[in-house]
Each structure stands twice: as C-alpha cells, then as structure tokens.
Amino acid sequence: MTDQPSPGSSPTTTDVLVVGAGPTGLLLAGDLAAAGLSVTLVERRPQETSNLTRAFAVHARTLEMLDARGLADELISKGEIIRSLQLFGRLALDLGRLRSRFPYLLVTPQYEVEGVLERRARSASVDFRYGTELVGLHQDADSVTAEVRTGDHTPTSLRARYLVGTDGVRSAVREALGLPFPGTAVIRSIVLADVRLTEEPETLLSVRGNGEAFTVIASFGDGWYRVMGWNRNRQVPDTAPVDLDEVREITRAALGTDLGMHDARWISRFHSDERQAPSYRTGRVFLAGDAAHVHSPAGGQGMNTGIQDAANLSWKLAAVLRGHAPASLLDSYESERHPVGAAVLRSSGALIRLAMAHTPFQRAARSVCTRLLSTVRPASAKAIAMVSGIGISYPAGRGAHHLTGKRAPDLHLAEGRLHTLLREGSPILVTPAGRTPELPAHVISAHWSGTRHTSLLVRPDGYIAWASEKQHTAGDLAPLLGR
Incomplete structure (x- = not known):
C-alpha cells in the first residue's frame, strides 16, 4: 500500500x-x-x-550496452554465437545483416x-x-x-x-x-530442460513446430543444451510433475527425434503470460x-x-x-x-502464435509470413532489427534532425570507439575535427576521425539526443547541454 x-x-x-x-x-x-x-x-x-536459468539469449543491442560497460567480451567468451535463426523448419533469418559490432545472437x-x-x-x-x-x-x-x-x-x-x-x-x-x-496467459504447460544430447542438432539454435507440438533447442556451447517444448494435447497445471520422458516425447513429436537426450540437470514446467x-x-x-x-x-x-x-x-x-x-x-x-x-x-x-498454428487458416497465415520474411529483404531486415533491439528508437520532437532518437552505432572517433567512451557513463558531444566547444564537466568531447560535419549529442545509453548539420558555437550549445 x-x-x-x-x-x-x-x-x-x-x-x-x-x-x-x-x-x-x-x-x-x-x-x-x-x-x-x-x-x-x-x-x-x-x-x-x-x-538453473530460464533466459539464455543475449541479443545484439544488449551486447552493445554491455560493451559500453566493458563486459561484452567476457560474456561472449562464455557463450555460443548464433549467426542465423532457424524458424519453423523453413525460415532462416541471417543475423549477419545486422549493422552492429555484434551481428549475431549469443546463447549463454x-x-x-x-x-x-x-x-x-x-x-x-x-x-x-x-x-x-x-x-x-x-x-x-x-x-x-x-x-x-x-x-x-x-x-x-x-x-x-x-x-x-x-x-x-x-x-x-x-x-x-x-x-x-492486466493481461492473459498466452500459452500453458511449457516444459524446460537442460540436457545432454547423443546426437548433435543440425543447427545451434532451431525452432520446429507442427501444430500439435513445438520445440526449441539451443546449444550452450559446453555440452549442455536448452530444450523448451509444448504439446497441445498435454495442458496441465504448472505444479504437475514433469520428467525427461515427457520432454523426449514432445521433442519427437515436433522434430521427429529426441536426439538421444539424457542426464537432465534441470526440468521445469511453467506458463507464459502477456501482461504490462x-x-x-x-x-x-x-x-x-x-x-x-x-x-x-x-x-x-x-x-x-x-x-x-x-x-x-x-x-x-x-x-x-x-x-x-x-x-x-x-x-x-x-x-x-x-x-x-x-x-x-x-x-x-x-x-x-505462429509456432502454435493449428487450423488450416493459421497454418496458411504462417506460410505467408514465412514466405514474406524469406523473400522480401526489407521485411526480414526490419524483423531482425526489432527482435535484436537494434531497430528500437525513441520519439523525437517536431523539426528534430532525422537522427534524433535513433541508436548510435559504435562509431570510430578520433578518441576511440564510441562504446569505449560511453564507459564513463557521461553524455558525449561529437563534433567535426578541430572544433572543441567549451562543455560542462560531465559532458565528454569527441570528434569525427574523418571529414563528417554532423554534430551529435549521444546520451549515456547510446541514443542520439540531438543532431545538427550546422556549425555551432559554445553559446549555441549551452541551452541544449543545460537541458
């Protein structure tokens, strides 16, 4: 209260x-x-x-944020890099197209x-x-x-x-x-297990489903695999017992084989809500x-x-x-x-919902979506950008520069990489070479290494707060930095 x-x-x-x-x-x-x-x-x-853990995927935008704190390289050394997402057996999303220092998914x-x-x-x-x-x-x-x-x-x-x-x-x-x-349960009776496999999967991360069941298999890179599965015909409370035989059965139903899974170190059952x-x-x-x-x-x-x-x-x-x-x-x-x-x-x-597609209409819709993402590059690029977090941006005010609110990539500046400079936790003003306006103590000054004339104010979280193509004096910038 x-x-x-x-x-x-x-x-x-x-x-x-x-x-x-x-x-x-x-x-x-x-x-x-x-x-x-x-x-x-x-x-x-x-x-x-x-x-024991549920989450295992670290996307590109999160790796960028960890890099801006000096943590990404250590974490990457502990995980498995996935450069292509295999969905529904037919759709492959190429993460290498991401414009990031980390064009992949890290499984850890x-x-x-x-x-x-x-x-x-x-x-x-x-x-x-x-x-x-x-x-x-x-x-x-x-x-x-x-x-x-x-x-x-x-x-x-x-x-x-x-x-x-x-x-x-x-x-x-x-x-x-x-x-x-507020919200609802979107899916019930999901099983999770960390297991050993006798047979290696075709890919390091794959999603397979047939309307009655689906499974996700991901490699941790150390001999352990995360298996997540769901069976339409076994919808039971979270408290219902779950064992490795049930995980094997779901995997065979979705994939055609259980890959000889054994020695589970953790098995759990849960449901997933959509709430905000x-x-x-x-x-x-x-x-x-x-x-x-x-x-x-x-x-x-x-x-x-x-x-x-x-x-x-x-x-x-x-x-x-x-x-x-x-x-x-x-x-x-x-x-x-x-x-x-x-x-x-x-x-x-x-x-x-695509993974759970069951009726002929739902399966047809999934086929259309799969075909669209497989053949229309802008559509797949947008999907990859949003899931990875690279495509997230924030609203900008009316009349703002088109870069305002966008994520700043890891720019190579005269003073070094942007992510390295962001480790100070301060805003960074990037200006053309040779211009160093007087700044408050908590703002870092940096310069383009080339001939670019755009000025940028990069927030500590790596998003662009302000941008301009004009030449600005310290007096021009004072009100902006005060805000």
Whole structure:
C-alpha cells in the first residue's frame, strides 16, 4: 500500500534502493553506483550461485550496452554465437545483416549474465542485501521508505530518494503500489530442460513446430543444451510433475527425434503470460523488467528488454541526483520504454502464435509470413532489427534532425570507439575535427576521425539526443547541454 505520510526526520540512507537482483536490477544498480551514487540492492532469495536459468539469449543491442560497460567480451567468451535463426523448419533469418559490432545472437545462461553484472556492481560498492523481502512502502515529497523483512523475520526500514522495482513478474513493489498487471496467459504447460544430447542438432539454435507440438533447442556451447517444448494435447497445471520422458516425447513429436537426450540437470514446467503495467512510475518509485512487462519466451526478448529498461533509467536517475538535469527528465523513462514493452508483447505474441498454428487458416497465415520474411529483404531486415533491439528508437520532437532518437552505432572517433567512451557513463558531444566547444564537466568531447560535419549529442545509453548539420558555437550549445 502506498500513501503520502508527513515527511519524517529519518535521514536518507541511500540514493536509490533497487528491489530485485536479476539482470535488470544488477545493471541498474551497477550503473548508479559507478556514477558515484549510494545504492542498496535487496533480494528476497538467499545469496547463491545457481546453474538453473530460464533466459539464455543475449541479443545484439544488449551486447552493445554491455560493451559500453566493458563486459561484452567476457560474456561472449562464455557463450555460443548464433549467426542465423532457424524458424519453423523453413525460415532462416541471417543475423549477419545486422549493422552492429555484434551481428549475431549469443546463447549463454542467464546466470553468466548475472555473474558479470554482479561483479561490476560489487566493484562499484553496491550494498547487497540478500534474504531481504520487501513487505510495504510509502513515499513523501522527498523520499521513499521501504519496509523490509530479513530471513530471520526481523522487520526494518530502508529510506531512499528513489526506489526501483526490478523484482519480476510477482513484483512486491508493483503490488505495494497497488498497480494492476492486466493481461492473459498466452500459452500453458511449457516444459524446460537442460540436457545432454547423443546426437548433435543440425543447427545451434532451431525452432520446429507442427501444430500439435513445438520445440526449441539451443546449444550452450559446453555440452549442455536448452530444450523448451509444448504439446497441445498435454495442458496441465504448472505444479504437475514433469520428467525427461515427457520432454523426449514432445521433442519427437515436433522434430521427429529426441536426439538421444539424457542426464537432465534441470526440468521445469511453467506458463507464459502477456501482461504490462499501465504505468512504469508512481511518484519516486519505478518499475523495470518483468515487474513492468512480461510476455511469451518467443524471440528471447525478456531479459534483453529488462536490461534495456535499466540502461534507459539509470543515466536519468544519475543525472537528476547529481544535479545535471531537472527531475522532469525522469518522465521520459515511461514515455520511451512503455511503448517498447508493448511492441515486444506484440512481436513475441505473434511468434508464439505462429509456432502454435493449428487450423488450416493459421497454418496458411504462417506460410505467408514465412514466405514474406524469406523473400522480401526489407521485411526480414526490419524483423531482425526489432527482435535484436537494434531497430528500437525513441520519439523525437517536431523539426528534430532525422537522427534524433535513433541508436548510435559504435562509431570510430578520433578518441576511440564510441562504446569505449560511453564507459564513463557521461553524455558525449561529437563534433567535426578541430572544433572543441567549451562543455560542462560531465559532458565528454569527441570528434569525427574523418571529414563528417554532423554534430551529435549521444546520451549515456547510446541514443542520439540531438543532431545538427550546422556549425555551432559554445553559446549555441549551452541551452541544449543545460537541458
């Protein structure tokens, strides 16, 4: 429950309290702490290292964001690179066409992603508190107070200037705010397993379905394979027992063979919802990741969308808390990310429905879509760009330069790669060679290595905030940088 009590006398104990230590919360907390802010991260689960995970796909845009934090190369060394997506047995999407330093999909367990993000957060002095559950919160004009309970049921309060809920689909933060989570279950009784295989699949990642069943098989690159499957004729509750024989049966029904799977280290059953919170912000409290939106696993966009939520919010919180931007900047988090969450719900929902196609009409529609994506290059390029995150952009104001709101690629500048410069967590003003306007201390100056005359202001999350073909003086740029 959220109310508006009178301001208390308790001091603010931290700048930002992050609830939930999944990939979204870890990246957010690490960014804020790296910016010099005090950050406390609470997690209901005890601290432990697990080899069990649902997410396994890291898309190109997420790799770019990790590269801008010096983490991509380490993570890539732990995973398997997929350069083509095989869908429905006939459709191959060439990821090599992506205009990115990472023109592929990286298959690696979620715990590897969490590992690199947690080490970064710890090195930046994030205060981790595992075994700590949020049970309530209230906020006033200046701060948020969270009521938490530790593993021994000891109640305590934590006070922060802002709070971010990154605590998943059953978000205690969202419930404490009283926000609804409207939507429906799009698919039930999905089975997941990590197994060994006697026979290697034809491709490192493939999706096969025949109307009665579908299966996804992905290689982790270390001898383990992730298998995800669904059988139309076995729709049971999540609590129903599941064993390797059921996984084998589903795989044979969809693929024609179970590839000799054996030695499962993890088997689970779950259902997938399509839900989105109507608002990502209530006063000084924000939602990100699965706490704000959840959708089908098709396309592997869940963890990626959450990480990109965090990258969008972190620099804005840091700019406001460090006095570099007005508090109104925080309004843009919801206006930019809520439409992205809705778009991911639509695209992942379309993919899962194509995989589940059963009636003659549905199968005909899938054939049309497959043919379109196979033969019309602009259509397949747009699909690849959206699923990978490369094609995501944000609205620009009327009369803005056509680059405004677009993702900035990893530009090769006179001072080095853009992603390397972004590791400072600051905005970057790119100007033609020989021009270095006087800038605020928190803005980095960079120059084109060639003869290009466009000036760009790149946000810390790698999106272009402003662009111009004109020559500008320091006086011209002052109002822009002040905003």
